[in-house]
Amino acid sequence: xxxxxxxxxxxxxxxxxxxxxxxxxxxxxxxxxxxxxxxxxxxxxxxxxxxxxxxxxxxxxxxxxxxxxxxxxxxxxxxxxxxxxxxxxxxxxxxxxxxxxxxxxxxxxxxxxxxxxxxxxxxxxxxxxxxxxxxxxxxxxxxxxxxxxxxxxxxxxxxxxxxxxxxxxxxxxxxxxxxxxxxxxxxxxxxxxxxxxxxxxxxxxxxxxxxxxxxxxxxxxxxxxxxxxxxxxxxxxxxxxxxxxxxxxxxxxxxxxxxxxxxxxxxxxxxxxxxxxxxxxxxxxxxxxxxxxxxxxxxxxxxxxxxxxxxxxxxxxxxxxxxxxxxxxxxxxxxxxxxxxxxxxx
Amino acid sequence: xxxxxxxxxxxxxxxxxxxxxxxxxxxxxxxxxxxxxxxxxxxxxxxxxxxxxxxxxxxxxxxxxxxxxxxxxxxxxxxxxxxxxxxxxxxxxxxxxxxxxxxxxxxxxxxxxxxxxxxxxxxxxxxxxxxxxxxxxxxxxxxxxxxxxxxxxxxxxxxxxxxxxxxxxxxxxxxxxxxxxxxxxxxxxxxxxxxxxxxxxxxxxxxxxxxxxxxxxxxxxxxxxxxxxxxxxxxxxxxxxxxxxxxxxxxxxxxxxxxxxxxxxxxxxxxxxxxxxxxxxxxxxxxxxxxxxxxxxxxxxxxxxxxxxxxxxxxxxxxxxxxxxxxxxxxxxxxxxxxxxxxxxxxxxxxxxxxxxxxxxxxxxxxxxxxxxxxxxxxxxxxxxxxxxxxxxxxxxxxxxxxxxxxxxxxxxxxxxxxxxxxxxxxxxxxxxxxxxxxxxxxxxxxxxxxxxxxxxxxxxxxxxxxxxxxxxxxxxxxxxxxxxxxxxxxxxxxxxxxxxxxxxxxxx
Numbered sequence: 066x067x068x069x070x071x072x073x074x075x076x077x078x079x080x081x082x083x084x085x086x087x088x089x090x091x092x093x094x095x096x097x098x099x100x101x102x103x104x105x106x107x108x109x110x111x112x113x114x115x116x117x118x119x120x121x122x123x124x125x126x127x128x129x130x131x132x133x134x135x136x137x138x139x140x141x142x143x144x145x146x147x148x149x150x151x152x153x154x155x156x157x158x159x160x161x162x163x164x165x166x167x168x169x170x171x172x173x174x175x176x177x178x179x180x181x182x183x184x185x186x187x188x189x190x191x192x193x194x195x196x197x198x199x200x201x202x203x204x205x206x207x208x209x210x211x212x213x214x215x216x217x218x219x220x221x222x223x224x225x226x227x228x229x230x231x232x233x234x235x236x237x238x239x240x241x242x243x244x245x246x247x248x249x250x251x252x253x254x255x256x257x258x259x260x261x262x263x264x265x266x267x268x269x270x271x272x273x274x275x276x277x278x279x280x281x282x283x284x285x286x287x288x289x290x291x292x293x294x295x296x297x298x299x300x301x302x303x304x305x306x307x308x309x310x311x312x313x314x315x316x317x318x319x320x321x322x323x324x325x326x327x328x329x330x331x332x333x334x335x336x337x338x339x340x341x342x343x344x345x346x347x348x349x350x351x352x353x354x355x356x357x358x359x360x361x362x363x364x365x366x367x368x369x370x371x372x373x374x375x376x377x378x379x380x381x382x383x384x385x386x387x388x389x390x391x392x393x394x395x396x397x398x399x400x401x402x403x404x405x406x407x408x409x410x411x
Numbered sequence: 412x413x414x415x416x417x418x419x420x421x422x423x424x425x426x427x428x429x430x431x432x433x434x435x436x437x438x439x440x441x442x443x444x445x446x447x448x449x450x451x452x453x454x455x456x457x458x459x460x461x462x463x464x465x466x467x468x469x470x471x472x473x474x475x476x477x478x479x480x481x482x483x484x485x486x487x488x489x490x491x492x493x494x495x496x497x498x499x500x501x502x503x504x505x506x507x508x509x510x511x512x513x514x515x516x517x518x519x520x521x522x523x524x525x526x527x528x529x530x531x532x533x534x535x536x537x538x539x540x541x542x543x544x545x546x547x548x549x550x551x552x553x554x555x556x557x558x559x560x561x562x563x564x565x566x567x568x569x570x571x572x573x574x575x576x577x578x579x580x581x582x583x584x585x586x587x588x589x590x591x592x593x594x595x596x597x598x599x600x601x602x603x604x605x606x607x608x609x610x611x612x613x614x615x616x617x618x619x620x621x622x623x624x625x626x627x628x629x630x631x632x633x634x635x636x637x638x639x640x641x642x643x644x645x646x647x648x649x650x651x652x653x654x655x656x657x658x659x660x661x662x663x664x665x666x667x668x669x670x671x672x673x674x675x676x677x678x679x680x681x682x683x684x685x686x687x688x689x690x691x692x693x694x695x696x697x698x699x700x701x702x703x704x705x706x707x708x709x710x711x712x713x714x715x716x717x718x719x720x721x722x723x724x725x726x727x728x729x730x731x732x733x734x735x736x737x738x739x740x741x742x743x744x745x746x747x748x749x750x751x752x753x754x755x756x757x758x759x760x761x762x763x764x765x766x767x768x769x770x771x772x773x774x775x776x777x778x779x780x781x782x783x784x785x786x787x788x789x790x791x792x793x794x795x796x797x798x799x800x801x802x803x804x805x806x807x808x809x810x811x812x813x814x815x816x817x818x819x820x821x822x823x824x825x826x827x828x829x830x831x832x833x834x835x836x837x838x839x840x841x842x843x844x845x846x847x848x849x850x851x852x853x854x855x856x857x858x859x860x861x862x863x864x865x866x867x868x869x870x871x872x873x874x875x876x877x878x879x880x881x882x883x884x885x886x887x888x889x890x891x892x893x894x895x896x897x898x899x900x901x902x903x904x905x906x907x908x909x910x911x912x913x914x915x916x917x918x919x920x
Contacts, residue, residue, distance in 0.1 A: 172778060176770040202778060234919055237874070313773060372803075374612050384612045385890065389905035392912075396868045404768050404916060405632075405803045406613050 071112035075147035154250035167275030170204025178282035190217025223251035224264035272296035283317035365410035414501035418494035419535035423747030426538030433498035438474030446479030466524035490529040493518035506579040526551035533665035601647035624844035624889030627755040632802030638758035651677035680711030686720040700745040708753035718757040799913035
């Protein structure tokens with residue numbers, strides 16, 4: 066914690082660890098270490114004085130801490146070249162020991178991306194597999210909210226600190242993640258401004274923490290693709306969803322498939338590689354639905370996505386009725402709105 | 412000798428009676444006008460002299476003083492030409508006093524004595540109506556159209572100065588404006604018509620609800636998705652103006668000289684100012700504190716196309732007139748309160764390039780730009796909309812060949828729903844569902860347990876704000892009225908929610 070507060074980089078810290086003997090050093094030994102520059106030493110000294118206050122603040126904000134010396138520290142992170150020295154978190158850290166799938170993708174997804182992210186987020190929840198993602202706008206947030214919505218657990222790795230969740234619009238989702246038994250963690254302590262490079266480091270963490278990395282939508286040059294590179298470096302399996310060849314948002318994923326990532330159409334495609342058996346799918350009980358509701362759902366049988374007008378045409382009902390019924394079905398989690406009056410069956 | 416004629420002036424949009432007094436005495440020939448006249452009135456000296464002489468009438472070569480009373484109000488406009496000329500001629504012809512005292516005169520003179528069109532005729536006539544001692548008014552023939560609006564006094568039309576003079580001497584009779592007290596039903600087809608809009612059924616439905624309950628309505632969608640098409644057809648499905656509204660709107664349009672055929676046919680005004688419009692042109696103002704677009708849209712529709720392209724300041728000033736239904740404009744010399752009770756209709760792109768969330772085209776904006784763009788409209792302004800609809804430039808084969816519903820059909824349903832509302836709120840100071848007071852909402856929009864539970868689930872699932880609750884109920888009430896249902900059913904509520912979700916989607920809850 067001392068080094069985190071003193072803003073010592075992970076790289077310096079790793080060097081320090083190799084220099085260090087097993088026993089826990091006191092302040093003077095640390096300050097005498099050749100790894101640190103004069104500036105570092107100064108900030109370590111200041112941080113040392115501020116430690117008590119900082120601990121109180123953490124306690125006050127109910128922030129939990131896990132350092133790399135702790136048992137709960139996930140071993141998978143040590144696979145990184147410079148693993149984070151400390152993790153600040155809300156929620157259940159034991160989640161990191163479980164088999165998990167990371168669902169990542171563009172911050173500006175297409176309708177198709179939204180649909181896929183939602184589908185896989187939900188499927189993971191159904192199969193009780195935790196998802197790992199970055200709580201970002203777009204695919205990350207959608208996948209995680211889908212998991213939470215269907216009673217699953219999800220791990221959000223932040224590039225900002227815990228008290229300033231970025232983007233702010235996902236604050237409510239963050240609260241839901243914790244209350245549903247998920248985990249939100251970051252290596253950054255509060256009080257420091259959030260810098261762009263932190264999100265790249267966050268991507269590294271996501272790559273390390275998951276067992277399988279599923280890319281939903283990504284342009285050929287994007288933040289998502291950096292995550293993929295990190296994951297490849299430490300030997301994670303990459304899964305990708307194929308997309309429209311003309312859509313720039315699928316150019317990255319299609320290229321991944323071309324170069325060997327597994328084309329994924331179903332969660333089963335991932336699970337079989339790890340010899341995991343899917344839990345029995347829940348049979349939807351449609352007997353409680355009204356005649357019209359069933360009629361609307363039947364319209365979805367041949368089409369993944371339908372427009373309100375199409376549904377009205379297929380069922381022969383009026384627009385007012387259809388608009389009403391679709392909301393009811395969405396609340397009952399049979400369909401999902403993908404915007405622009407388009408709906409998908411889930 | 413002292414002579415007198417009666418005319419009227421205008422303050423804001425309201426008229427008032429002005430006495431035009433003329434004193435014709437011996438002395439150096441000259442014409443002086445007092446009583447706070449503006450430049451147009453001062454210039455009338457020369458017009459009047461030429462008009463009288465060119466009409467082959469005798470202009471007295473005497474010292475003439477004209478007083479416009481009450482003399483403490485600043486007067487403007489060229490319509491005082493006729494009363495001034497008549498009061499001068501009175502010294503010559505000794506007109507029938509009885510007639511002159513009971514009749515207001517309005518009209519600008521051209522140099523050959525012809526009467527010219529003036530602004531504000533409806534306000535003048537209404538001012539005459541308010542004075543029991545006045546029985547009639549003479550106006551220029553060109554203003555006859557707008558004069559049909561009022562029926563309480565005798566309105567005579569004249570073509571030139573000689574006709575008026577002869578009439579007052581009892582030598583001829585003037586033509587009266589034909590009175591049209593009955594509502595002129597519009598037999599002709601509504602143009603433009605909803606028949607011509609292919610697809611976009613959800614937006615059409617929203618337009619119907621909006622027209623029926625006077626709900627402010629925002630359309631958001633890519634370019635070419637038909638937003639403006641829908642907006643232009645909105646006034647066609649609304650009820651025609653009743654007598655009171657007709658009079659108010661006529662007064663406004665007449666006072667700015669914009670009276671037109673559509674108002675005569677009792678069609679509601681449709682105002683669509685361009686997005687480069689200034690705050691003053693929208694709200695009103697200037698030296699004379701003139702009415703702006705919000706006033707011209709009174710009892711009609713104010714449509715802001717490309718709403719987010721308007722200046723932020725301009726948009727925000729709309730909040731007060733929308734809420735209060737009037738606008739107060741104060742300048743150094745004038746302070747007027749204008750009515751501005753309009754249906755607020757707006758359309759916007761979802762981002763600077765217009766293709767954000769469009770499945771068939773790619774958006775080239777980054778998330779920051781989109782966010783900045785959408786937040787040009789403040790939360791309080793967005794809260795004034797009841798209905799939000801997303802629109803897409805796509806059409807489906809299912810509806811390619813089907814006949815689209817005509818405006819006439821939609822209008823019938825709208826009128827029926829409005830009748831129900833007027834009946835329900837007859838003891839309240841509001842007329843339509845959009846204006847239900849918060850304290851009355853439980854009385855008029857009761858929910859059963861199932862609906863209540865559904866509302867809770869929906870608000871939780873779709874992350875709607877509590878503020879939306881009231882709005883959703885109002886819209887659901889209108890939907891129920893459109894189906895002539897006494898109670899708000901779950902089905903109505905669910906449909907109402909779908910018009911609210913777009914707000915949460917684009918602007919967060």
